[in-house]
Amino acid sequence: MTSLFRDRILPVLTVIAAILVIWHVFVIYLNAPFVRDQAARAGETISLSQIIERTFAQERPILPAPHQIVAELWDTTINKAVTSKRSLVYHAWITLSATLAGFGMGTVLGITLAIGIVHNRAMDRSLMPWVIASQTIPILAIAPMIIVVLNSIGISGLMPKALISTYLSFFPIVVGMVKGLRSPDTLLIDLMHTYNASRAQTFWKLRWPASMPYLFTSLKVAIAISLVGAIVGELPTGAVAGLGARLLSGSYYGQTIQIWAALFMAAGLAALLVSIVGYAHVRVLKRMGVKP
Amino acid sequence: MNSPASVVSAKNLGLTFETGDGPVHALTGVDLDIKKGDFVSFIGPSGCGKTTFLRVIADLEKHTSGSIEINGMTPENARLARAYGYVFQAAALYPWRTIEKNIALPLEIMGFGAAEQKQRVEQMLDLVNLSGFGKKFPWQLSGGMQQRASIARALAFDADLLLMDEPFGALDEIVRDHLNEQLLKLWDKTNKTICFVTHSIPEAVYLSTKIVVMSPRPGRVTDVIESTLPRERPLDIRETPEFLEIAHRVRQGLKAGHSYEE
Ligand SMILES: Nc1ncnc2c1ncn2[C@@H]1O[C@H](COP(=O)(O)OP(=O)(O)OP(=O)(O)O)[C@@H](O)[C@H]1O
Ligand SMILES: [Mg+2]
Numbered sequence: 254m255t256s257l258f259r260d261r262i263l264p265v266l267t268v269i270a271a272i273l274v275i276w277h278v279f280v281i282y283l284n285a286p287f288v289r290d291q292a293a294r295a296g297e298t299i300s301l302s303q304i305i306e307r308t309f310a311q312e313r314p315i316l317p318a319p320h321q322i323v324a325e326l327w328d329t330t331i332n333k334a335v336t337s338k339r340s341l342v343y344h345a346w347i348t349l350s351a352t353l354a355g356f357g358m359g360t361v362l363g364i365t366l367a368i369g370i371v372h373n374r375a376m377d378r379s380l381m382p383w384v385i386a387s388q389t390i391p392i393l394a395i396a397p398m399i400i401v402v403l404n405s406i407g408i409s410g411l412m413p414k415a416l417i418s419t420y421l422s423f424f425p426i427v428v429g430m431v432k433g434l435r436s437p438d439t440l441l442i443d444l445m446h447t448y449n450a451s452r453a454q455t456f457w458k459l460r461w462p463a464s465m466p467y468l469f470t471s472l473k474v475a476i477a478i479s480l481v482g483a484i485v486g487e488l489p490t491g492a493v494a495g496l497g498a499r500l501l502s503g504s505y506y507g508q509t510i511q512i513w514a515a516l517f518m519a520a521g522l523a524a525l526l527v528s529i530v531g532y533a534h535v536r537v538l539k540r541m542g543v544k545p
Numbered sequence: 546m547n548s549p550a551s552v553v554s555a556k557n558l559g560l561t562f563e564t565g566d567g568p569v570h571a572l573t574g575v576d577l578d579i580k581k582g583d584f585v586s587f588i589g590p591s592g593c594g595k596t597t598f599l600r601v602i603a604d605l606e607k608h609t610s611g612s613i614e615i616n617g618m619t620p621e622n623a624r625l626a627r628a629y630g631y632v633f634q635a636a637a638l639y640p641w642r643t644i645e646k647n648i649a650l651p652l653e654i655m656g657f658g659a660a661e662q663k664q665r666v667e668q669m670l671d672l673v674n675l676s677g678f679g680k681k682f683p684w685q686l687s688g689g690m691q692q693r694a695s696i697a698r699a700l701a702f703d704a705d706l707l708l709m710d711e712p713f714g715a716l717d718e719i720v721r722d723h724l725n726e727q728l729l730k731l732w733d734k735t736n737k738t739i740c741f742v743t744h745s746i747p748e749a750v751y752l753s754t755k756i757v758v759m760s761p762r763p764g765r766v767t768d769v770i771e772s773t774l775p776r777e778r779p780l781d782i783r784e785t786p787e788f789l790e791i792a793h794r795v796r797q798g799l800k801a802g803h804s805y806e807e
């Protein structure tokens with residue numbers, strides 16, 4: 254119990270405390286000029302302690318104080334009905350559904366391509382360069398085009414965002430799975446050969462199980478960038494719902510607190526998704542008898 | 546024509562690997578006839594082509610000259626007929642399968658029924674003295690136990706020919722003695738044909754009815770020694786003059802092969 258506190262919790266708390274201290278310093282430093290301006294315009298002279306106090310209570314600060322963000326998060330998650338457009342839970346759900354759809358499609362696409370590449374020499378030669386090239390195009394450049402093109406053929410809403418997530422997430426899956434499916438030792442493949450095993454048998458009994466650690470490592474990366482893809486997909490259209498839309502409307506109206514709250518929500522969501530995949534990873538490997 | 550009892554029959558067999566820096570003659574002019582029920586040991590310095598020869602028998606490597614027949618068939622047809630079980634130098638167990646699942650692997654692939662699989666796995670575990678370890682994963686077993694599991698796996702589908710590539714190479718003397726004894730008993734009981742690669746002269750003499758001495762560069766057979774020891778072999782047969790004489794002949798053969806290099 255004490256060692257759990259000392260080894261796991263204490264270091265985390267230390268880092269958080271350090272971040273909070275630095276954050277507060279920056280809140281004062283960045284917001285003070287505006288406070289001084291305001292005071293000067295109103296013709297009042299204010300003391301340093303008053304300045305500091307006011308930097309923590311701005312309506313549209315350059316950098317909001319942590320307690321302001323917490324208050325905004327509390328207000329928009331707990332105090333609003335989840336169906337309300339002002340609820341952050343509602344927006345998070347919109348983004349999450351696109352993330353999960355894109356992640357699902359990216360995973361299926363990635364695994365399918367990897368299987369093709371591993372089993373077919375022609376596919377290996379012809380496909381792999383394209384897979385790599387696809388990731389050299391910046392997503393910010395291609396996202397608006399995907400949205401516009403799909404909109405023009407009548408596809409809108411969740412699907413275009415999910416496709417951007419797919420575009421981002423299939424890549425780590427392909428790369429990881431190609432490596433994983435090729436990971437079995439030649440000795441184990443020779444063994445399959447001596448049994449005169451079919452390709453399907455070699456795949457299901459050897460390549461697939463051998464690739465599991467690689468798959469889950471890729472899935473962790475893929476789920477995180479799926480979320481990024483969904484948020485990026487919400488930016489160019491000026492979407493009305495989703496965490497991306499909250500970021501965008503926040504920056505239109507200078508609502509920095511709203512922006513930061515949405516950012517924190519996105520970060521929390523990413524952490525949650527990655528840990529769910531991580532948990533599945535541990536469970537699967539445990540069932541496969543991996544040495545603890 | 547082969548006599549029907551020939552299991553492996555190689556005539557002027559050669560295999561040359563084409564590598565980046567020129568051809569490597571792994572095997573040249575190998576003539577060998579292995580009869581049903583023989584226990585044949587292959588002995589020789591590193592790189593003389595012992596593994597390569599087993600791999601040619603197993604159709605994991607294609608010979609480039611001469612001919613070879615397994616049970617009167619090409620190696621490929623013999624493999625398709627699942628004529629042999631192969632034990633590699635490393636245990637090569639699947640880490641995510643329990644020991645019993647590992648032993649059942651060839652049975653699954655060859656389409657044995659569930660009941661028969663279970664029964665054979667039990668039988669094999671018993672044979673290699675691993676009863677009670679079926680539910681363990683490979684990493685939970687010692688190296689010797691893992692090697693026994695891999696032998697059980699090779700035996701599970703009851704092929705008549707067993708190819709073993711230094712199966713006990715990494716084990717200590719005591720475990721090795723024990724496994725040698727068990728292997729001999731098994732061979733005696735089942736009348737299988739065994740091809741066994743080893744670096745140890747006593748091991749080769751103790752186990753074999755026929756010892757094939759090989760030498761490298763190019764890999765070839767320099768001597769084939771028929772053992773005069775009886776089928777029944779207690780461990781202390783290794784102290785008898787007859788045993789020592791055969792061991793001496795093997796040692797001479799190995800030396801003769803070596804002098805070629807100097
Ligand atoms: N796939 C390969 N490609 C090229 N050369 C090879 C290949 N496999 C084996 N050789 C060469 O063939 C020769 C015989 O190798 P082999 O593995 O049969 O030797 P070995 O007698 O089993 O040796 P050891 O006792 O060390 O296991 C060696 O010179 C080796 O370098
Ligand atoms: Mg070898």
